[in-house]
Amino acid sequence: MSSEPDDRATSKSPEALVDVGLLKEIARKALVDALNSVNGAKTLVLDASLAGPLGLVTEVSLLKHHGVDKMFWLEPGSLSATTPNIVYLCRPMIKYVKIIADHIKRYAKESRKHTYTLFLVPRISTLITRILEEEGVLGDVTISSYNLQFVPLADDVVSLEHENAFKDLWVDGDETVIYDSAQALTTFQKLYGLFPRIVGKGDGAARLATLLSRETPKSSTSSSPDTLLTPSEKIDSLIVLDRRVDMITPLLTQLTYEGLIDELIGIKNSHVELPASLLSPPAPPAASAAGPSTSPPTSTVPLPSLKKDAKKKHHLTTTTDPLFEELRDLNFSSVGRKLNRVARRLDEDYRTNLQSKTVAQLRDFVGKLGGLQTEHQSLRLHTGLSELLVPLTRTEQFNKSLEIQQNLLASYDVSAQISAIEEMIAQGADMQVTLRLLCLASITSGGIKAKTLENIKREILQAYGYNYLPLLLSLASPSLGILLPNPLPANAPLSLTALKYPFTTLRKSLRLLIDDTPEGIDEVENDISFTYSGYAPISIRLVQCVAQKGGVISNPAEKAESDADGKRAAPQGKVQAQPIVGWKGFEDVVAAIPGATVDIVQPGTTGRVPLIASLLEPREHATTTVVFFLGGCTYTEIAALRWVGRQNRGRKFLIATTGIISGASIIDSIAGVGKAAGGSAAI
Amino acid sequence: AVLSLDEASRSMDPGAKLAAVKAAQKFFSDDKDRAFEAKMMDESTHLLTLQQQLEKEADGKVEFFGKSVNETINLCLLNGMSKRADKIKSEFKVSDKRFWYLKLHALTALRDFEALEAF
Numbered sequence: 001m002s003s004e005p006d007d008r009a010t011s012k013s014p015e016a017l018v019d020v021g022l023l024k025e026i027a028r029k030a031l032v033d034a035l036n037s038v039n040g041a042k043t044l045v046l047d048a049s050l051a052g053p054l055g056l057v058t059e060v061s062l063l064k065h066h067g068v069d070k071m072f073w074l075e076p077g078s079l080s081a082t083t084p085n086i087v088y089l090c091r092p093m094i095k096y097v098k099i100i101a102d103h104i105k106r107y108a109k110e111s112r113k114h115t116y117t118l119f120l121v122p123r124i125s126t127l128i129t130r131i132l133e134e135e136g137v138l139g140d141v142t143i144s145s146y147n148l149q150f151v152p153l154a155d156d157v158v159s160l161e162h163e164n165a166f167k168d169l170w171v172d173g174d175e176t177v178i179y180d181s182a183q184a185l186t187t188f189q190k191l192y193g194l195f196p197r198i199v200g201k202g203d204g205a206a207r208l209a210t211l212l213s214r215e216t217p218k219s220s221t222s223s224s225p226d227t228l229l230t231p232s233e234k235i236d237s238l239i240v241l242d243r244r245v246d247m248i249t250p251l252l253t254q255l256t257y258e259g260l261i262d263e264l265i266g267i268k269n270s271h272v273e274l275p276a277s278l279l280s281p282p283a284p285p286a287a288s289a290a291g292p293s294t295s296p297p298t299s300t301v302p303l304p305s306l307k308k309d310a311k312k313k314h315h316l317t318t319t320t321d322p323l324f325e326e327l328r329d330l331n332f333s334s335v336g337r338k339l340n341r342v343a344r345r346l347d348e349d350y351r352t353n354l355q356s357k358t359v360a361q362l363r364d365f366v367g368k369l370g371g372l373q374t375e376h377q378s379l380r381l382h383t384g385l386s387e388l389l390v391p392l393t394r395t396e397q398f399n400k401s402l403e404i405q406q407n408l409l410a411s412y413d414v415s416a417q418i419s420a421i422e423e424m425i426a427q428g429a430d431m432q433v434t435l436r437l438l439c440l441a442s443i444t445s446g447g448i449k450a451k452t453l454e455n456i457k458r459e460i461l462q463a464y465g466y467n468y469l470p471l472l473l474s475l476a477s478p479s480l481g482i483l484l485p486n487p488l489p490a491n492a493p494l495s496l497t498a499l500k501y502p503f504t505t506l507r508k509s510l511r512l513l514i515d516d517t518p519e520g521i522d523e524v525e526n527d528i529s530f531t532y533s534g535y536a537p538i539s540i541r542l543v544q545c546v547a548q549k550g551g552v553i554s555n556p557a558e559k560a561e562s563d564a565d566g567k568r569a570a571p572q573g574k575v576q577a578q579p580i581v582g583w584k585g586f587e588d589v590v591a592a593i594p595g596a597t598v599d600i601v602q603p604g605t606t607g608r609v610p611l612i613a614s615l616l617e618p619r620e621h622a623t624t625t626v627v628f629f630l631g632g633c634t635y636t637e638i639a640a641l642r643w644v645g646r647q648n649r650g651r652k653f654l655i656a657t658t659g660i661i662s663g664a665s666i667i668d669s670i671a672g673v674g675k676a677a678g679g680s681a682a683i
Numbered sequence: 684a685v686l687s688l689d690e691a692s693r694s695m696d697p698g699a700k701l702a703a704v705k706a707a708q709k710f711f712s713d714d715k716d717r718a719f720e721a722k723m724m725d726e727s728t729h730l731l732t733l734q735q736q737l738e739k740e741a742d743g744k745v746e747f748f749g750k751s752v753n754e755t756i757n758l759c760l761l762n763g764m765s766k767r768a769d770k771i772k773s774e775f776k777v778s779d780k781r782f783w784y785l786k787l788h789a790l791t792a793l794r795d796f797e798a799l800e801a802f
Contacts, residue, residue, distance in 0.1 A: 426784045461723055469723060 022191055023150045023158060028062070034146045035066040038085050038117050044071045045100075047090030050121060054089075054148075074099055088118045089146060092125040101135035108140075119146040123183075149184035150656060156645075157638055157655045160184060165658035166243060166631045167669040169204060177658055178204060181630060182211040185238070185656070188626070195238035195626065199546050199599050202242020204630045206597075209240055236623035236651070239546055243631025243661075246538035250634050251440045251663045252405050253398070257327045257335045259635040261385065262662050264392045327382055339383055346376055397429050404437050409535050414445045415452070422456055431464045432667040439475060474670055540640040543627055543653075624652045632661035730755070756785050 031054070035042070044063065046054070063071070074090055086103075090096040100118065107114055120128060123145045132138040150158035160180065168174040185208075189195060198209045243250070254263050327335055349372055392398065401424070404417050421437045438456065442448050448456070457472055627641060638655050645653045734755060 458723070461726075469727075 023188070024152050026187070026191075027148055027151060030147055032062070032066055034119050034144065035063070035068065035087070037144070038087055038115075040085055041069045042085035042087045042117075044068045045074050045086060045088045045090075045103075046071060047074045047088075047093075047096055047121075050089060050091065050148075085115050085117065088116070089121065090118075092120045092123075092128050094127070094131060097128050097131045098135070100141075101132060101137050104137045104140055105135070108137075116141045118143045120144075121146050121148045123147065123180075147183075149180075149187055153660070156642065156653065157657070159656070159660060160658045162658045164669050166661060166666055169631055170244065175204075175207070178208050178211065178630065181628070181658060182208055185212055185628065188656075192235055195235055197237040197599070198240065199237060200240030200242070201542060201597055202240075202245040202630070204244065205240040205242040208628075208630055212238075235626055235654075237546070237625050239543055239625060239627045241539050241542060241627065241629055243629065243633075245542065248409075248440065248443055249537040249539055249637060250632075250661055250666055251436045251443075252409075252535065253402055254634055254636040254662060256636050256639045257330050257386075259639065259662075260389055260393070262635050262660070263664065264389055324378065324382065335382075335386055339379065339386060342375075342379055343383070346372065346379060397424065397427075397433065400424060401429075401433055401437055405440060406535075408437070408440050408444050411444060414441060415449075417441060418448065418452055418456065422459060425456070425459045425463050431460070431468070432664045434460065435471075435475075435667050436663040471667075471670055537637050537640055539629070539633070539637055540644065543625075543641065544644060546625075624654050626654045626656055629655070629657040632659040632666075633657045634662055635660060756782070 035044075068087075074088065074096055088096075088100055090100075100116075104114075104116060118128075118141050120143065124143055129138060129143060132141060132143075149160065151161050152158045160177075162168075162177055162180070165177045168177050185195075189212075195212075198212065200206060200209050254260055327338060330338060400420070404420050404424075407413065407417050418438075418441055421434055421441065424437070425434050438448075438460075442453075460472070461468060629637070633655065641653045641655055645651065
C-alpha cells in the first residue's frame with residue numbers, strides 16, 4: 001500500500017497532521033477569484049453572519065487589495081454606495097434577498113446605474129432566483145456563488161460555521177446542511193484522497209455517507225484529480241456522528257477552559273468578546289515588563305464595572321498564543337494551577353535574565369525579551385479571563401445546575417431533580433438553563449411523567465412567557481424528541497417511540513460515568529471524562545469504539561496506576577493506534593442507539609483496490625482520522641477528542657463540524673423565532 | 684397553529700394579538716392530543732385581557748401587555764397592586780414557591796422592609 005509514488009505523507013514528519021491550511025487557502029483563493037470576476041472598484045455588502053467565518057480566512061487588507069472600496073452590512077434601509085459595482089455576499093436566505101431587491105429598486109428609482117453581483121454562500125439556489133424574479137430585479141443581478149466550505153478554527157478543527165445547522169436539520173427538517181457537508185467533504189477528499197472507510201451513526205450521518213459515496217464516482221467521470229479515485233494514504237477513515245446520537249453532551253455545562261468561556265461569555269467564530277481593558281496593555285510594554293508580581297489590573301476592578309467596559313473582540317487562537325493551547329482543553333478546576341505555574345516560570349525567567357552579566361548574556365536576554373513579553377501578555381489575558389469566569393462559576397445557579405446535571409447522569413432520584421428544576425424556574429433562573437436541565441432529565445430517564453411534565457411546562461410558560469410554546473412544541477416534536485412525557489401517549493407516532501434513548505444501558509456499556517472518588521480530578525484526568533468532571537461524552541466514547549477500543553472498556557491509565565506515581569499515563573499506556581475496523585466489538589451497543597449505522601469501505605475506482613486485510617494491518621506511519629459532527633460539536637468534545645488522540649501513537653484526529661455549539665446555543669436557536677418576536681412584542 | 688402563534692407574537696396591536704392567540708387556541712383544541720397546548724393558549728388569552736385591564740387601572744403608566752405571568756405579578760407588586768397580584772396568583776394557579784420568590788424579589792427591590800418583615 002505504500003507503493004504510491006507521490007506519497008507525501010512520508011516526506012513529512014510521521015506525526016504531522018493533515019494540513020488544514022490548504023482549506024484556508026482554497027477559501028481565500030475562491031474569494032479573491034470571486035471578487036476579481038467583478039471589474040473595477042466595488043462596494044461589498046456582507047451578510048453579518050458571514051463576517052465571522054470570512055474573518056478567519058482573509059483580512060480586510062486583502063479585500064481592499066482586490067478592489068473593495070467600502071464594506072457594509074446587509075441591512076434593510078438605504079445603501080450609500082459610491083462605486084459603480086455593488087457586490088453582495090450572503091447566505092441564500094429569503095430575508096437577505098428581499099433586502100437586496102429593495103436596494104436595487106431604490107437605486108432604480110433614483111435612476112442611478114449600478115452593476116449588481118450577488119455571491120451566494122455556499123451555492124446558488126433556485127429559490128433565490130425565483131424570489132428575485134418575483135421582485136422583478138432578476139435581470140439586473142449577476143448571480144454567482146462563493147463556495148465557502150470548511151474554515152479551519154484551529155490546526156485540528158475545521159468547521160462549516162453553519163450556525164443553525166442543528167435547528168435546520170432537526171427542527172425544520174431542512175437537509176441542505178447535509179448536502180453542503182457532503183460537498184465540503186468531497187472537496188476534502190479531492191485534496192487528500194478518498195476516505196478509505198466511512199463509519200457513522202445516526203440517520204443524518206447515514207444520509208451524508210450515502211451522499212458522499214454516491215458523489216464520488218459521479219465526479220470522477222469529469223476531469224477530477226486522481227486523488228478522488230484512490231484511497232487516501234494519510235487519512236484512514238471518516239467517522240460521521242449525527243448530533244442526535246448524543247444529545248446529552250451538549251446539554252451539559254462544559255467544564256473545560258475553552259468550553260466554559262463559550263458557555264459563560266460566548267465564543268463566536270473563535271472570537272470572544274472581552275472587556276477592552278483585558279486586551280490592551282494598560283501601560284507601554286516597558287512598564288509591563290516591570291514584573292509579573294504586579295497583578296493584572298482586572299483583579300482589583302469589581303466585575304460589574306468590567307462589564308460596562310467597551311467590549312472588544314479577541315481572536316482566540318493558538319498560533320499567536322501558545323499558552324492558550326495548553327489551557328484550552330484543561331478542566332477549569334486545574335486552569336488556575338496551570339496559570340500559577342506559568343506565572344512562576346515567567347517570573348523566574350525574568351529574574352535569571354536580570355542577573356545576566358556579560359554582554360553576550362545580555363544580548364541573549366534582549367532577544368528573548370520579545371518572546372517573554374508576548375507570553376506575559378497572554379498570561380495576563382488568560383488570568384483576567386479566568387477571573388471573569390470564576391465569579392460566574394460561583395453563582396448559585398451555576399452550581400445548582402451542575403449538581404442537578406450530575407445527579408441526572410447518575411439517575412439519582414430523578415423526581416427530586418425535577419422539583420429542583422422547578423425551584424430554579426421559581427427563582428427566575430435563565431430560560432435556557434432550566435430548559436437544558438429539563439431536556440436532560442427527559443433524555444436520561446426516558447421521559448418525564450406526563451403529569452409532572454405538564455406542570456413544569458406550565459411553570460415555564462408562566463415564568464418566561466407564553467411565546468415559548470412553539471419552542472416547547474419543537475423540543476417534543478418527533479424529529480427532535482428531547483422533551484417527552486413518559487409513558488408516551490398511546491397514539492404517539494412510531495418514530496417517537498423508536499427514538500427512546502437507552503441511556504442507562506449505555507452508561508454501563510460505554511462506561512460513561514467515572515466515580516468521583518476522593519482522589520478527585522487527578523484520576524478523572526486520565527480519561528476523557530475529565531472534560532465534564534466525571535462524565536464521558538457519548539459521542540467521543542463512540543469515536544473510541546471505532547478508534548481506541550481499549551479506552552472504552554477500561555481506563556488506559558489504570559494499568560499504569562500500579563506504578564507508584566499512578567498519574568499521567570506511563571509510556572506503556574500509549575498504545576499503537578488500532579486500525580479502523582468499523583464498529584466491531586460494539587455492534588450491540590451501537591445498535592441500541594437509535595438511528596442508522598453506517599460502515600462503508602470506499603475502495604476507489606482505480607484498479608488498485610486495497611485489500612481489506614491491508615487496512616486491518618497496523619499502520620507504520622501516522623494516519624489521521626477525520627471525525628465529522630453533523631449538527632455541531634462542543635468545545636469540550638474537541639478537547640476530549642484531542643485527549644484520545646494523545647493517547648494513541650500513530651493516529652491524529654481532525655475534527656470537522658458544521659459549527660461549534662453549546663446547549664445554550666441549541667436552545668436559543670430553536671427559540672430563535674420566539675425570542676426575536678418576544679423582543680418586538682415587548683416594545 | 685404555530686404559524687398563528689408566530690403571527691401573534693409579532694403583531695403589536697393588542698386586538699390583533701389577542702385574535703391571533705385565540706386562533707391558535709382554536710387550532711390546538713381541534714386536535715385532541717393538544718389539550719395541554721389549548722389550555723395554555725386559553726390562559727394566554729386570559730392573561731392578555733387581564734393585562735389590558737391592569738393597564739387601564741394603572742392609567743397606562745405601567746406596561747403590562749405581552750408580559751409573562753411572572754413579570755406581570757412582579758409589576759403588580761412593584762406598583763403597589765398587591766391585591767391584584769394575589770388575584771393573579773390564584774387565577775393562574777401559580778405555585779406558592781414561585782409566588783413567594785417573586786414577592787421576595789419585588790419587596791427587596793422596593794426596599795419595603797416592613798412588608799418583608801411581616802412575611
